[in-house]
Amino acid sequence: MNTTVTQDMSFLHLITSASLPVQLVMLILVMMSFLSWWYIFRKLFVIRSEVNRTDEFEDVFWRGADLNALYQRAASSRYESGSLERIFAAGFGEFNKHPAGSDTEAVMESTRRAMRATYQREMDRLESHLSFLATVGSVSPYVGLLGTVWGIMNSFRSLSSVAQATIAHVAPGIAEALIATAMGLFAAIPAVVAYNRYATAIDRLSTRFESFMEELSNVLQRRSIR
Amino acid sequence: MSISALRNPSDSEPKKILSGALALFVHVMFIAMMVFGVNWKNHPPEGMVVELWSELPKPISTPVTPAKPSKPIPPAEPVKPKPVEPPKREEQVKPEPIKPTPQPKEVTSIVKKPEIELKQKPEPVKEIKPDLEELKKKEEAEKLKKLEEQKKEQEQKKELEQKKELEKKKALEQQKEIEKQKELQKQQELQKQKELAAQKQKEQEAKARREAEAQRAAQQAAARNQLASEIGKYKALILAKIRSRIVMPPDLPGNPVVEFKVTLLPGGDILDVRLSKSSGHAAFDSAVERAIFLSKPLPLPPDPALFNEFRNLNITVHYRE
Incomplete structure (x- = not known):
């Protein structure tokens, strides 16, 4: 009795005494969790800076700054430009490439295409690794569950060799198995929350980009007609 | 002008390392929470250390019993240290509750007696010796040039006196031994009385138990009888009902x-x-x-x-x- 009661139930002991498949599952989960948290922080910084720069650029643009000056700053200067700035630079650069007096429709078409290409590239950059967060969020609970089921299977199998079954025989095995589920949930919950947050933030950014593109093409069209 | 030139290379991924460090920090926090936050060790109830005292007032009663025999011996001085020591010994002995009362008593009484003897013996010797020395000095002052024979006689006298003293001591010791034996006898008698009392108690308990069992059996029998009569009654009712049809x-x-x-x-x-x-x-x-x-x-x-x-x-x- 005493041996079962005073069993070492410390966290590290539970992990080290777990069976190999459970340990593997735990390792995978720790790696997934670490990667997802890494991406969570990276995306957090990227999206936050993107939102700030977009605010800044829209502010500057609608205050009626000189388009040529803005283009010079976005294209030539090596300062950290935002996505919106790059879209503007692509569109304005394409617009300027056409000689004055050329067909307005054709110029606007090519300008819009250039802006759309940059927009898509920027969106891709912003959305990169988001799918990883989604995967971690949906898969890691199952991986943890697999480890738990495996551990519980083992603990029950070891129970069959005991004449008198008490909860003390199963409890340590189940505890160490449940750690896998805990890890899976620890990896999944922040990943899901972050995915949803970032997806919304990127969605809002993309609508802002799109509306800016429309507005910029209007501005450019007026310029070309004049 | 290529668009890729617009791309700021340093912008591709800012704060990559910072994010890694933060992720690491989060995991360290998580592990620390699991290790220290959750009390994984279930402290077993430690088996409840309990001292079993077969009889409660022992520490008070024991110092009293050895004090009685020590009455004839000099006043309170030698007696005082005793009450302090015996409880300690008893406490040491008590945690083994299987062999209960009589043993600690014996231990204490046996250990105490030698102390009394030791303390008593040296005292008379010291008292007498200074007397002898004083006598010697007087004699020396008065009769410095007396013959050695006289000294021898004196020595003989001294020896005689010493012998007498020894005899006295022996008598005292014998007395003490007798007292000891008496004590032992008394204690043995006490033990016997206690054992007898315990036996009586046991017998009484056994009687009470038997009586209780008998009562219970009687009650059960009565209940059974009642049940049996109830069953019989209803069986008769059933049979009567069937017969009537x-x-x-x-x-x-x-x-x-x-x-x-x-x-x-x-x-x-x-x-x-x-x-x-x-x-x-x-x-x-x-x-x-x-x-x-x-x-x-x-x-x-x-x-x-x-x-x-x-x-x-x-x-x-x-x-x-």
Whole structure:
């Protein structure tokens, strides 16, 4: 009795005494969790800076700054430009490439295409690794569950060799198995929350980009007609 | 002008390392929470260390008992240290509660006595020696040039005195030994008395237990009797009800007996009726069977615990009562 009661139930002991498949599952989960948290922080910084720069650029643009000056700053200067700035630079650069007096429709078409290409590239950059967060969020609970089921299977199998079954025989095995589920949930919950947050933030950014593109093409069209 | 030139290379991924460090920090926090935050170790109840005291007031009573025999011996001084020591020894002994009371007493008493003796012996010797020395000095001052014979005589005297003292000591020791023996005897008597008392107690307890058991048995028997009478009563009721519904076939020879095995449901419904012993007259058998079915809600005792007695009923019907 005493041996079962005073069993070492410390966290590290539970992990080290777990069976190999459970340990593997735990390792995978720790790696997934670490990667997802890494991406969570990276995306957090990227999206936050993107939102700030977009605010800044829209502010500057609608205050009626000189388009040529803005283009010079976005294209030539090596300062950290935002996505919106790059879209503007692509569109304005394409617009300027056409000689004055050329067909307005054709110029606007090519300008819009250039802006759309940059927009898509920027969106891709912003959305990169988001799918990883989604995967971690949906898969890691199952991986943890697999480890738990495996551990519980083992603990029950070891129970069959005991004449008198008490909860003390199963409890340590189940505890160490449940750690896998805990890890899976620890990896999944922040990943899901972050995915949803970032997806919304990127969605809002993309609508802002799109509306800016429309507005910029209007501005450019007026310029070309004049 | 290529668009890729617009791309700021340093912008591709800012704060990559910072994010990694933060992720690491989060995991370290998580592991720390799991290791220290959750109390994984279930502290076993430590087996509750309990000191079993077979008799409570021991520490008070023991210093008193050895004090009695020590009365004749010099006043309170040698007695004082005793009450301090014995409780300690007893405490040390007590955690082993299996061999209870008598032992600690013996230990204390035996250990104490030598102390008393030791303290007593040296005292008389010291008192007498200074006397002798004073005498010597006087003699020396008065009779400095006396002969050695006289000294020898004095020495002889001294020896004699010493012998006397020794004898006295021996007598004292003997007295003490006698006292010791008396003490031992007293203690033994006390032990015997205690043992006797314990035996008496045990006997009394055993008696009480026996009486209680007898009472219980009597109660059980009474209850059983009651149950049996209840069962008998209802069996008779059932039989009477069935008898009242039998349409007896006329003019059967002798007194044929038919036995049925009836399986009942709670509530008195009949589940199954089986002929276990035919009377030899088919008309009588079928009449009884019909009567059993006719008396359908059979009277059952209201106590559902008794139903088990009625689940499988054997019903025996005689043609003539």
